[in-house]
Amino acid sequence: MDFLLEEASETGDVLQIPWKVAVIDDERDIFEVTRLSLSRLKVDDRPLQLLYADSGATGYQLLQEHPDTAVAFIDVVMESPEAGLLLVEKIRSSLKNHAVRIILRTGQPNQHPEEFVIQEYDINDYKAKTELTNIKLKTCIYSAIRAYRDIMTISNTQQGMEKVIASSQAVLRSRTLHQFGSAVLQQLLDLLNIQSSEVYLVSQSTDLYGDKVNNVLAATGENIQIDEELSSPILPDHVRELVNFVIAGGENQLSDFAFLARFDVGDGAANVLYASLAKPLDALQAKLLQMFASNVALIFESLYTKESIQETQKELLLVIGDAIEQRSKETGMHVRRVALMCELLAKKLGQSSDFCETIRYASPLHDIGKIGIPEHILHKHGKLDAQEWAIMQTHAELGYQLLKKTKRVIAKMGAIIAHDHHEKWDGSGYPRQLAGLAIPLEARIMAVVDVLDALGSRRSYKEAWPDEQIIALLKAERGKHFDPQLVDIVLEGYSEFKAIRLQLPDPDLGAS
Incomplete structure (x- = not known):
């Protein structure tokens, strides 16, 4: 009572x-x-x-x-x-x-x-x-x-400090701008004790060609959808409509259980903060949310430019890889497939996220040295004679020489892969006849993946091998050409590697 x-x-x-x-x-x-x-x-x-x-x-x-x-x-x-x-x-x-x-x-x-x-x-x-x-x-x-x-x-102060520490750890673990912004936004919601089913901070700007561009700077909530390719939140239709409405000059007419506000941050650019709330905000909560939305874009303006340059560089590595493969009369999808396969194999091996991401972007450079090989050798349909084969083998050293002076980690790994991905576990490879664990891990991964994808793909001089024949070769070369542990991992997850080949088939040739 x-x-x-x-x-x-x-x-x-x-x-x-x-x-x-x-x-x-x-x-x-x-x-x-x-x-x-x-x-x-x-x-x-x-x-x-x-x-x-x-x-x-x-x-x-x-x-x-x-x-x-x-x-x-x-x-x-x-x-x-x-x-x-x-x-x-x-x-x-x-x-x-x-x-x-x-x-x-x-x-x-x-x-x-x-x-x-x-x-x-x-x-x-x-x-x-x-x-x-x-x-x-x-x-x-x-x-x-x-x-x-x-x-x-x-x-409550102690709990708040614990939230700050936990949220700060999430912020520091962020690997992309979207993760960073979302972690900071979640930290703010926790500290202000704001309960929300979804929150979006969207920046709309006009590019050089007059097109309106929406960038999701931050998002939180249980139902947030992530674009797997870009690793960024997807803006739902109802939020996009509200963003466009407010940007066009519309006034916020949402209920107390939603929050919608626009903040101009520069010429032709504005931020819109949308939140679906469990209960109405008090004056302090609303003010701090507005401060976050109006100020965070100043950080993002600089960071987003840097990230765009980095993403452009990564994309250019794929383009370079495509160009090298096409010069060799191969298909460009080969380098994109081996990039994903190398990343998958590295993950299955338990490597760090940094290693897995780096090998994904470094692997397209594995044959960059072929740029120095004469076309009559690259395009020869028959078997290369001894002299031609000796020239072809120099592409490993040429690729290494092209990349070795860089201080960028992706190109550093690309140099190692280009140099050593033709080495064999038993020491019979080239150019240095390395054996076993003396061969760098990234090169051993590339060696398995390169052959795996090449055998499963159709070329002008051969048909794609059936899965049974590819598996038989991997088993036969286990401990000879390939690292035994890597072969075991590939065989165990063979369907996942095949799925990548089916996901990115060769144009006009199809996939096996």
């Missing part, structure tokens, strides 16, 4: 949540006297809500159902001479509630001496029932509730 001593009052539009005060006593009259004494009392402009239980057992259940109780007056003697003391132990140990201020009351002070009780039990005060006059009861309530308020302030 509970009583709200005064209806929740309003300050502006904000309801004042009452302080919960529990009275646990087997004498109903004690509760009624307490209720009358505290009638219309407020602490920090918040009313009191009295909760009642008549035994240690029901008191435990009451505090279990109301963990946010600020103060509990507990009678020592109820269904047993020590029922109140046992309840105190259960509150602190079983419920692990160390915030509620516990005030023991007793009608038999000589039965449980005050000094003993204060020392042995985690309580905040110990009073004889005759002591708590009307004035002293109110004084006791003021003191206890303010102590509870301060404890909760410290606790």
Whole structure:
């Protein structure tokens, strides 16, 4: 049973949540006297809500159902001479509630001496029932509730710091601008205690050719869809319509449970923040969200330009690989397939995310040295003679020489792959006759993947091999041409590697 001593009052539009005060006593009259004494009392402009239980057992259940109780007056003697003391132990140990201020009351002070009780039990005060006059009861309530308020302030600050640390770790782990922006946005929502099903921060700008471009800078929520190719959030139709509406000059007419605002950030560019909310924002929350939306684009403007340059560089590596393969009368899809296959094999091997991403973009450079091989050798339909074969083999060293002076990690790995991907596990490869683990891992991965894709693809001089024949060759060359561990991984996940070949078939030739 509970009583709200005064209806929740309003300050502006904000309801004042009452302080919960529990009275646990087997004498109903004690509760009624307490209720009358505290009638219309407020602490920090918040009313009191009295909760009642008549035994240690029901008191435990009451505090279990109301963990946010600020103060509990507990009678020592109820269904047993020590029922109140046992309840105190259960509150602190079983419920692990160390915030509620516990005030023991007793009608038999000589039965449980005050000094003993204060020392042995985690309580905040110990009073004889005759002591708590009307004035002293109110004084006791003021003191206890303010102590509870301060404890909760410290606790909330600690939780806030934990959220900052956890969110900061998420921000630092971000590997793309979209992940970074989303992590920062989620951190802000956590710190402000904003519950939302979805939030989008969208930047709309006009490019050099007059086209409107929407970039999702950040997004949070359980139902956010990610573009797998770009690893960025996909803007839903209903959000896109709202963004375009606001950019065109429309006014926000959404309900209190949604937030929509536009912020101009430069010539021809604006940010739009959209949030679907569990409850309306207060003034501080709205202001800080607006500050985030208006300022984050200043960071993104610089970072997005840098990321665009990096992505362009990665795409150019694929284009270079395509060009080399086409000069060799191969198809450009080969380099794109081996890029994905190398990444897949590296992941299955348990390599770091940095290694997996780097090998994806470095692998298209594996045959870059063929740019220095004469076309009559590259395009010869028949078998190369000894002299021609010796010239062809120089492409490994040529590729290495082209890339070795760079300080960029992708090109560094590209140099290693170009140099050593024709080495063989048994030491019979070229150009350095390396064997076993002396062959760099990235080159061993490329060696398996290059052959795997080449055999499964149709060429002007051969048909694609059937899967059974490819698997048989991999098994035969295990420990000879190829690293045995890598062969085992490829065979175990063969269907996944084949799926990449089917996903990116050779143009005009089809896939096997």
